[in-house]
Amino acid sequence: MSAHLTLHDLDQRLRGAGLRPTRQRRDLAGLLYGDGDRHVTAEVLHREAVEAGVKVSLATVYNTLHQFTEAGLLRQVVVDAQRSYFDTNTGHHHHFYNTADQELIDIPGDHVAVGSLPTPPDGMAIEQVDVVVRISPNDDR
Amino acid sequence: MSAHLTLHDLDQRLRGAGLRPTRQRRDLAGLLYGDGDRHVTAEVLHREAVEAGVKVSLATVYNTLHQFTEAGLLRQVVVDAQRSYFDTNTGHHHHFYNTADQELIDIPGDHVAVGSLPTPPDGMAIEQVDVVVRISPNDDR
DNA sequence: ATTTGTGCAAATCGTTTGCATCTGA
DNA sequence: TCAGATGCAAACGATTTGCACAAAT
Numbered sequence: 001m002s003a004h005l006t007l008h009d010l011d012q013r014l015r016g017a018g019l020r021p022t023r024q025r026r027d028l029a030g031l032l033y034g035d036g037d038r039h040v041t042a043e044v045l046h047r048e049a050v051e052a053g054v055k056v057s058l059a060t061v062y063n064t065l066h067q068f069t070e071a072g073l074l075r076q077v078v079v080d081a082q083r084s085y086f087d088t089n090t091g092h093h094h095h096f097y098n099t100a101d102q103e104l105i106d107i108p109g110d111h112v113a114v115g116s117l118p119t120p121p122d123g124m125a126i127e128q129v130d131v132v133v134r135i136s137p138n139d140d141r
Numbered sequence: 142m143s144a145h146l147t148l149h150d151l152d153q154r155l156r157g158a159g160l161r162p163t164r165q166r167r168d169l170a171g172l173l174y175g176d177g178d179r180h181v182t183a184e185v186l187h188r189e190a191v192e193a194g195v196k197v198s199l200a201t202v203y204n205t206l207h208q209f210t211e212a213g214l215l216r217q218v219v220v221d222a223q224r225s226y227f228d229t230n231t232g233h234h235h236h237f238y239n240t241a242d243q244e245l246i247d248i249p250g251d252h253v254a255v256g257s258l259p260t261p262p263d264g265m266a267i268e269q270v271d272v273v274v275r276i277s278p279n280d281d282r
Numbered sequence: 283a284t285t286t287g288t289g290c291a292a293a294t295c296g297t298t299t300g301c302a303t304c305t306g307a
Numbered sequence: 308t309c310a311g312a313t314g315c316a317a318a319c320g321a322t323t324t325g326c327a328c329a330a331a332t
Contacts, residue, residue, distance in 0.1 A: 020285095020286065020287075020330090020331060020332080021331085022286090022287060022288080022330070022331070023330085024287085024288070025287090041321095042321080042322080043321085055289095056288085056289090057288070057289045057290070058289095058322095059288080059289065059290075059291095059322090059323080059324085060287080060288055060289070062321095062322065062323075063287085063288085063323090064287095076222075078219060078220060078221065078222050078273075079219060080219065080222075081217075081219050081222070081224075081225045081296095081297095082296095082297090082320080082321070083222075083321075084222045084321085084322085096261060096262070096265075098265065099268065105262065107258075107259055108259075111257065111258075111259045112255065112256075112257065112258060112259070113254075113255070113256035113257050114253065114254070114255055114256075114272065115253075115254035115255075115256055116252065116253065116254050117252075117253060117274060118248055118249075118252045118253070120237060120274070120276045121237070121246065121276070123278055123279060124237075124239065124276040124277065124278060124279065125276060125277065125278075125279035126274055126275070126276055127240065127275040127276060127277055128274075128275045129272065129273070129274050129275070130271075130272070130273045130274075130275065131255065131270065131271070131272050132219075132270070132271045132273075133258060133261070133267055133269075133270050133271075134267070134268040134269045134270070134271065135261045135262070135265040135266060135267055135268060136265065136266060136268055137264055137265060137266075138264060138265065138266035161305095161306065161307080161311070161312075162306085163305075163306070163311090163312060163313080164305090164306095165312080165313070166312090182296095183296080183297080184296080197313085197314090198313070198314045198315070199297090199314095200297090200298080200299085200313080200314065200315075200316095201312080201313055201314070203296095203297065203298075204298090204312085204313085222321095222322095223295080223296070223321095223322085224296075225296085225297085283332100284331100284332085285330105285331085285332080286329105286330085286331075286332095287328105287329080287330075287331085288327105288328085288329070288330085289326105289327095289328085289329095290325105290326095290327095290328105291324100291325095291326100292323105292324085292325085293322105293323080293324070293325090294321105294322085294323070294324085295320105295321090295322085295323095296319100296320095296321095296322105297318105297319080297320090297321105298317105298318080298319070298320100299316100299317085299318070299319090300315105300316095300317085300318090301314100301315095301316100301317105302313105302314095302315095303312100303313085303314085303315105304311105304312080304313070304314095305309100305310105305311085305312070305313090306309100306310100306311085306312090307308100307309100307310095307311100
């Protein structure tokens with residue numbers, strides 16, 4: 001979709017989400033939204049930032065990921081008990097999770113049909129339905 | 142279902158799974174399988190054990206939960222990045238997850254229909270499909 | 283000027299591990 | 308007997324937090 005985002009684009013997106021466009025937020029947003037949909041962990045994003053010459057601490061990466069999530073710019077995906085993934089695709093969709101190499105792959109929302117959900121318990125409302133399809137390399141042959 | 146399991150029942154179950162029936166495993170199994178399906182975290186099970194006068198360390202609870210899981214007596218459920226849940230119901234089913242109080246509730250397998258899954262990427266096989274319906278108390282009115 | 287964000291290091295929390303000691307078959 | 312289990316405390320890894328300093332409005 002987006003080939004490259006200008007500095008101005010990023011500022012707009014941050015302001016639109018009610019976040020001050022600081023240098024680190026802009027840089028991180030650039031890494032996150034610069035090239036298609038992504039799934040990152042804090043560690044991975046921090047490493048990328050450092051490798052890209054962006055000066056930012058791991059603590060700030062964590063803070064920023066959570067702020068982005070609250071602001072609706074990211075979505076958190078729970079598939080692994082030890083690690084938090086953040087998805088730049090905030091729309092309706094589900095995931096393949098490759099348990100062998102811990103990689104997440106998007107499944108477009110309309111490629112999974114969840115039918116006949118039971119009524120939630122009394123006084124409860126459905127917030128979100130997550131479908132995780134766990135996959136692994138088949139070692140036939 | 143099971144009103145109360147005898148010591149012998151527990152031993153049988155453990156042996157059947159290829160595990161030596163030690164005192165702590167028997168005691169923990171008693172807590173887990175004594176009364177219907179349950180969802181526990183290591184912390185919770187350890188606390189219950191201590192309260193029930195069962196002498197067992199937290200480390201052993203962790204070990205035991207994992208051994209039971211490998212032996213097919215339990216199933217691990219990933220719904221919260223910070224905490225691991227173990228489900229005594231190992232059959233095909235899904236979950237409601239109450240995000241307000243971190244409670245898991247079973248949804249019978251045949252109450253959720255997942256249709257038209259996309260084909261997994263090349264060389265990959267589906268291991269399991271997890272559906273988590275996140276719910277929270279609705280604060281209307 | 284004031285508010286908000288950042289970096290660092292220390293603290294936290296769930297979970298795992300090393301190792302000496304016990305226990306079940 | 309003796310392989311396998313357990314307990315304890317220390318180690319761990321991911322994440323959060325406290326606080327002094329820096330940057331944005």
